[in-house]
Amino acid sequence: MxxxxxxxxxxxxxxxxxxxxxxxxxxxxxxxxxxxxxxxVPEAARRALAAASDAPNAYGYPATAGTADLRAAIDDWFRDCRGVDPKAVNAAVVPTVGSKEAVALMASLLHLGPGDVVVQPRVSYPTYEIGTQLAGATVLKVDDVADVDSWRSVPGVKAVWVNSPCNPTGQVLADHWLADIVAAARQIGAVTLSDECYALMTWGGAPAACALESDVCEGSAQGVLTLYSLSKQSNMAGYRTAFIAGDRSLVTRMTEYRKQIGQIIPGPVQAAMAAALRNHxxxxxxxxxxxxxxxxxxxxxxxxxxxxxxxxxxxxxxxxxxxxxxxxxxxxxxxxxxxxxxxxxxxxxxxxxxxxxxxxxxxxxxxxxxxx
CATH class of the missing domain: 3.90.1150.10 (Aspartate Aminotransferase, domain 1)
Incomplete structure (x- = not known):
């Protein structure tokens, strides 16, 4: 349709x-x-881009799931910067062509449609709502997603958007609030969609909590997807470098769809992305x-x-x-x-x-x- x-x-x-x-x-x-x-753009990323400009992943078709080096860089980044071991929570990763297309396609790639409800903050990044509408699903805006009683009894809820730190308000969710959201979503069979693109840009102390932290997701990535982007931390908005990480079964299916529709990061950009993730x-x-x-x-x-x-x-x-x-x-x-x-x-x-x-x-x- x-x-x-x-x-x-x-x-x-x-x-x-x-x-x-x-x-x-x-x-x-x-x-x-x-x-x-x-x-x-960090010099290390620019050097890596140039060095990979005539590599097999450049003159041949690039890997949808990312090169082994990129996947390793993402795993290392999660451990070094987010306190998360992706393998320990059975999380998989797929690179995306920037985070905006990942947000806009998310409801569609989750096979949501008419009759399904996607929860989001009332004040939020507009593409959450646009992506839900594109899939034909229903948007439910709530004042505070951490107030799980405002949405968990609503019929048809299949996904819940969380954004911490938040664009535009700057709000940062404490780890126990994020854990409550993940738990409530699981109780009703919904997926938690945690947009963490500004996670390292916090101004009151430690980075924002990650939905894949063991204490937040109770040791399992099931029903949890996080999004991250290098646009702001590494000034790579034009490179379109981002990724989805989380529930292995969901990410695996998304990777197959992304391969068929050509939503693939160019090979040299994958090399630049890996270098930037390692350049703390x-x-x-x-x-x-x-x-x-x-x-x-x-x-x-x-x-x-x-x-x-x-x-x-x-x-x-x-x-x-x-x-x-x-x-x-x-x-x-x-x-x-x-x-x-x-x-x-x-x-x-x-x-x-x-x-x-x-x-x-x-x-x-x-x-x-x-x-x-």
């Missing part, structure tokens, strides 16, 4: 007019809307950049009258609109050349999202204008 129709307020063309106004402002536009990285120093350097930018943004927004706080995680400052309406604030900010994201894109039209994925110079300009 193919993809079903979808509808969403998530349309970047809706802010084109605000960008035009901002470009005409004194000093031009400072774009803090789209969370697109601006910093260099570059990730620490990027974290320091984002921390500085977020702290500066918070200070500037406070000076401008916003109730801004340092997020617990992720790369965005999420604030209530001063006027109570995101679009009114968008117009006001555009006049001083600043363009954030309207909260309506994420399900909260009374909020704004300011992205720290801008150069130091751009952040400094924005802060100066906010304080001016």
């Amino acid at each position: 193919g993809f079903h129709a979808y509808e969403s307020p998530y349309d970047w063309s809706r802010i084109a007019g605000y960008k035009a106004t901002a470009k005409a402002a004194d000093g031009g536009m400072v774009d803090l809307s789209v969370g697109s990285p601006v910093d260099p 120093d570059s990730v620490a350097e990027q974290r320091d950049r984002y921390r500085r930018r977020l702290e500066a943004l918070v200070g500037g927004l406070r000076a401008h009258g916003y109730d801004a706080q340092m997020p617990a995680g992720a790369l965005y400052v999420w604030v209530p609109a001063r006027s109570g309406d995101c679009w009114t604030d968008m117009a006001d900010l555009a006049r001083i050349g600043i363009v954030p994201s309207p909260g309506e894109f994420y399900g909260a039209p009374e909020f704004l999202r300011f992205s720290a994925t801008a150069t130091d110079e751009a952040i400094d300009q924005a802060v100066a204008r906010l304080k001016g």
Whole structure:
């Protein structure tokens, strides 16, 4: 039957007019809307890409499941950075062409459709809802996914989206909340879909909990799928490097489908991905950049009258609109050349999202204008 129709307020063309106004402002536009990285790709990843440019995995068809080296790098990364032994919880892995297609195709690859319900946070990344709609399933938005009583008795729930650290709010779920979600989903035969793309970008201490931690998943990946991306930690958004890890039976079936539809990371990019996953120093350097930018943004927004706080995680400052309406604030900010994201894109039209994925110079300009 193919993809079903979808509808969403998530349309970047809706802010084109605000960008035009901002470009005409004194000093031009400072774009803090789209969370697109601006910093260099780690040198180790670039070297690996070049070295693999004429390897068998480049001139021949690349492996859908990833090279042995890439799979080993992912296993090592889980152990070193997430405190998880994938083999101990019987988890399998498949690389994806960025995390967005993994999110958008997830409900379809799980064979969900009419009559099935997918739970997600009310304020969240828009592609969760779009992916559910594409599959023809029903979206159930709840204020707090960790409040398992808000969804576990709803008929037809087959999957539950979790996002920690959260885009756009920055919320980080404690490990016991994540464990409660996994347990409740299993009780009703639903799959926990844990989007952990910002897991190493936390600002209050240790990384966010992983749904594949033994204490969270009770020693088994059954019914649990996690997603991770190198777009932010390694500035590789254009490389389209991400992966799904979790329930071996689900990942194995997804891998077969992905092979048939050609959702395969190019061979040289797989080599770059493996190198980046092993390059912990570059990730620490990027974290320091984002921390500085977020702290500066918070200070500037406070000076401008916003109730801004340092997020617990992720790369965005999420604030209530001063006027109570995101679009009114968008117009006001555009006049001083600043363009954030309207909260309506994420399900909260009374909020704004300011992205720290801008150069130091751009952040400094924005802060100066906010304080001016």
